[in-house]
Amino acid sequence: MKIIPEPFNNIFRFYYDGFMNMSDWGKKVWIIIIVKLIIIFAIFRLFFFNDFLQKNFDNDNRRSEYVLDQLTVSTTADD
Amino acid sequence: MIENVDLSLVDWSRAQFALTAMYHWIFVPLTLGLSFIIAIMETIYVRTGNENWKRVTKFWMTLFGINFAIGVATGIILEFEFGTNWSNYSWFVGDIFGAPLAIEGILAFFLESTFVAVMFFGWNKVSKKFHLASSWLVAIGANLSALWILVANAWMQNPVGMTFNPDTARNEMIDFWAVLFNPVAVQKFLHTITSGFLLGSVFVLGISSWFLLKKREEWLAKRSILIAGIFGLISILTVIYTGDSSARTISKVQPMKFAAFEAHYAGKGNAGLTVFGILKNSEKKIGEKETKEFAMRIQVPALLSIMTGGDSDFYVPGIEDLMGVGPEEHQQLSVSQKMENGKYAREVLTDYKRAKMIKDTAQIRIIRDIFHDRDFIENNFRYFGYAFLKIPEDAIPNVSVAFYSFHLMVLLGFFFLIVCSVALYILFRGTLLKNRWFLWIAIISIPLVYISSESGWVLAEMGRQPWIIQDLMPVSAAVTRLTAGSVLTTFILFAVLFTSLLFAEVSIMIRQIKTGPKH
Numbered sequence: 173m174k175i176i177p178e179p180f181n182n183i184f185r186f187y188y189d190g191f192m193n194m195s196d197w198g199k200k201v202w203i204i205i206i207v208k209l210i211i212i213f214a215i216f217r218l219f220f221f222n223d224f225l226q227k228n229f230d231n232d233n234r235r236s237e238y239v240l241d242q243l244t245v246s247t248t249a250d251d
Numbered sequence: 252m253i254e255n256v257d258l259s260l261v262d263w264s265r266a267q268f269a270l271t272a273m274y275h276w277i278f279v280p281l282t283l284g285l286s287f288i289i290a291i292m293e294t295i296y297v298r299t300g301n302e303n304w305k306r307v308t309k310f311w312m313t314l315f316g317i318n319f320a321i322g323v324a325t326g327i328i329l330e331f332e333f334g335t336n337w338s339n340y341s342w343f344v345g346d347i348f349g350a351p352l353a354i355e356g357i358l359a360f361f362l363e364s365t366f367v368a369v370m371f372f373g374w375n376k377v378s379k380k381f382h383l384a385s386s387w388l389v390a391i392g393a394n395l396s397a398l399w400i401l402v403a404n405a406w407m408q409n410p411v412g413m414t415f416n417p418d419t420a421r422n423e424m425i426d427f428w429a430v431l432f433n434p435v436a437v438q439k440f441l442h443t444i445t446s447g448f449l450l451g452s453v454f455v456l457g458i459s460s461w462f463l464l465k466k467r468e469e470w471l472a473k474r475s476i477l478i479a480g481i482f483g484l485i486s487i488l489t490v491i492y493t494g495d496s497s498a499r500t501i502s503k504v505q506p507m508k509f510a511a512f513e514a515h516y517a518g519k520g521n522a523g524l525t526v527f528g529i530l531k532n533s534e535k536k537i538g539e540k541e542t543k544e545f546a547m548r549i550q551v552p553a554l555l556s557i558m559t560g561g562d563s564d565f566y567v568p569g570i571e572d573l574m575g576v577g578p579e580e581h582q583q584l585s586v587s588q589k590m591e592n593g594k595y596a597r598e599v600l601t602d603y604k605r606a607k608m609i610k611d612t613a614q615i616r617i618i619r620d621i622f623h624d625r626d627f628i629e630n631n632f633r634y635f636g637y638a639f640l641k642i643p644e645d646a647i648p649n650v651s652v653a654f655y656s657f658h659l660m661v662l663l664g665f666f667f668l669i670v671c672s673v674a675l676y677i678l679f680r681g682t683l684l685k686n687r688w689f690l691w692i693a694i695i696s697i698p699l700v701y702i703s704s705e706s707g708w709v710l711a712e713m714g715r716q717p718w719i720i721q722d723l724m725p726v727s728a729a730v731t732r733l734t735a736g737s738v739l740t741t742f743i744l745f746a747v748l749f750t751s752l753l754f755a756e757v758s759i760m761i762r763q764i765k766t767g768p769k770h
Binding site for chain 2: 186187189190191195197198200201202204205208209211212216217220221222223224225226232235236239240241242243244
């Protein structure tokens with residue numbers, strides 16, 4: 173009994189064979205890709221590039237208010 | 252509130268974005284151009300059945316693969332920067348960028364990722380025709396994904412198809428087709444992808460010439476020069492054509508940028524086109540701003556007027572006219588007037604905010620109507636960004652940067668026209684190997700075509716300063732209130748990462764070129 177349908181099995185074999193028989197340069201660039209993605213997503217994104225509005229405000233109303241404050245002249249409710 | 256923003260923060264945020272975008276642009280155009288050259292070569296292989304063409308295709312595909320892999324995800328950092336360094340801007344653009352960038356993401360992921368795998372893993376596993384179709388789909392997919400980024404960029408140069416919602420402080424797309432068929436978008440897309448085709452062609456010409464100089468792989472080199480020469484010649488002619496129409500559009504939607512890249516201070520009819528020039532500081536000032544004048548220049552009389560307005564008498568407004576200090580009969584709506592109009596729009600928005608704070612429903616309703624009033628939109632909100640300028644001269648970009656980047660791009664463009672033409676001429680005459688001087692020029696052309704391509708972006712982005720969104724938002728209002736030191740830190744991190752990636756790409760590529768195609 174086949175657990176995995178034939179088309180999925182073929183796709184898996186296609187990629188598996190491709191990676192297994194990869195040339196030297198292919199292996200090198202894959203290492204570079206993986207290291208690069210780790211640096212970008214696990215270091216830059218997590219530690220340096222938080223979305224400022226997402227991080228500092230709970231909801232879109234607060235975000236709108238903040239940006240509106242930035243774009244308008246300073247006002248208070250007493251003005 | 253934004254008036255107190257630290258200028259060094261703005262400068263470092265801009266520098267960081269420029270660094271990231273320029274490094275990203277090292278990888279992208281080669282993908283755009285080389286993908287089509289590979290697809291053409293593979294088509295010849297499939298049609299002729301000649302195994303040599305398969306070898307040629309696979310060799311260039313290796314270099315394409317290295318460039319593609321190293322460049323993957325370098326663009327995503329730009330999106331990080333939007334959220335971190337440019338939060339006011341990314342909120343203000345609202346959903347305008349959402350749709351194009353989402354489509355870009357889907358296209359890039361599914362089309363490119365799926366069919367790139369078939370390109371590299373599929374030899375002898377899928378049929379020749381399916382493999383060929385995959386190669387074409389990679390080329391088409393890469394170029395289509397560039398379309399959506401360029402549509403987003405074009406909207407920043409010429410914002411259309413949206414309305415501003417004062418409740419959310421965001422722009423909302425009301426006409427997707429107006430955004431997609433924005434004249435700036437159409438021309439920018441065609442000009443940019445054809446410049447990528449040219450870059451790919453010059454890359455192939457240069458490396459093929461190196462093989463000929465080394466007396467190696469003559470069959471591969473000559474066939475590659477044939478394909479790249481024809482493709483490059485068609486591309487550069489299209490680049491020139493789209494560049495011309497693009498400049499004409501810029502003269503209408505971004506007249507200050509147009510005047511800056513021609514260093515055209517005093518407007519005139521019969522205006523000449525500067526082919527080459529050297530600028531020096533002038534004693535004349537516009538307000539507090541230093542101006543430039545030509546130390547020397549080579550000019551084609553009346554050509555600027557003809558190219559811009561189709562008539563030698565056409566008056567091409569200069570920076571002075573746009574600033575409202577030119578001759579009275581040619582004065583346009585001055586920057587000072589635009590500042591007044593923009594300030595009124597900002598006051599209305601401030602009143603709206605105040606009315607919401609005190610829950611004055613009658614006032615809220617009145618001001619909402621104002622934001623839907625066509626007259627207010629066209630005469631006031633259109634100039635919203637001018638409200639943030641401190642002095643009118645802030646509306647003038649750096650003329651030297653705009654002028655030199657434009658003229659460098661154009662001169663190199665015509666140089667590549669000659670390179671592609673000569674390559675084909677001496678190839679057909681059968682004297683390619685005798686003309687070693689040309690082979691060296693073709694090799695030197697590789698860095699030059701990158702310089703030309705980057706110059707185009709320097710012009711596009713520096714020429715439109717101070718705007719991040721033309722007339723609506725200056726960079727100073729777009730930036731997030733971070734510390735300049737934190738932006739500097741990430742600037743250095745990016746510089747290290749991207750330089751390492753570039754070094755890795757160049758070294759792996761050089762090794763593969765030296766190894767040559769597999770026998």
